[in-house]
Amino acid sequence: MNTVAARCLMCGKGYDVPEDHKDFKKLKEQNKVEAVFICDFCNNRVRHESEEQHKPKKPM
Ligand SMILES: [Zn+2]
Numbered sequence: 001m002n003t004v005a006a007r008c009l010m011c012g013k014g015y016d017v018p019e020d021h022k023d024f025k026k027l028k029e030q031n032k033v034e035a036v037f038i039c040d041f042c043n044n045r046v047r048h049e050s051e052e053q054h055k056p057k058k059p060m
Contacts, residue, residue, distance in 0.1 A: 004028050006035040010042035 003016040004027045017024055017037070027035035038046070 004035055005033070006037045008039040008042055009036050010038055010046075013039060015039060
């Protein structure tokens with residue numbers, strides 16, 4: 001399978017992103033030895049954290 005080497009901006013882990021990944025094209029277009037992206041794990045974490053922030057805070 002076609003992959004592109006990319007490093008996650010948030011956790012710093014290196015990944016071989018397969019061509020069926022949603023960011024594959026974007027990573028290829030960066031045309032770097034090692035492209036940068038946000039891995040799925042960090043994506044989920046960020047989404048979860050922003051959801052937490054949108055929750056109304058209960059008054060004490
Ligand atoms: Zn990550």
